[in-house]
Amino acid sequence: MVGFCDADYAGDRIERKSTNGNCQFHGENLISWALFTAEAKYIAAASCCTQLLWMKHPLEDYQILENSGPIFCDNTDDICLSKNPVLHSRVKHIEIKHHFIRDYVQKGVLDIQFIDIEHQWADIFTKSLTREIFVFIKKNMNMHFISK
Secondary structure: EEEEEEEEEOOOOOHHHHHHHEEEEEEEEEEEEEEEEOOHHHHHHHHHHHHHHHHHHHHHOOOOOOOOOOEEEEOHHHHHHOOOHHHHHHOOOOHHHHHHHHHHHHOOOOOEEEEOOHHHHHHHHHHOOOOOOOOHHHHHHOOOOOOO
């Protein structure tokens, strides 16, 4: 299992809202995704973590045991925040419920890894993309148009 998360901080030019998106894969198959408005990229990473954990439990019922899957994030601050509890005193505005991601990283259940923006599949949920980039991401997400 693998997750991707991204956010567009205050990208809405009218209301200055942020858009966060994440998607989760089992193998090459897109299993779930989420799109929502929120305050920060770290919250998007926490949402992605929640989805991966939710996916992991039903698989265990079928004796499909997944090792810790990476969450790919293009923000190094989020990665550092999830691995270093000392930094949490600097981000008091993020509610404690979102810091549970740190616990799962420390337990080795999940791992947050950096990914460059050319391979950030969650961009399809958070940004206006050129047609070429949209088609490239859609292809890599294993998504296909099905006609009626």
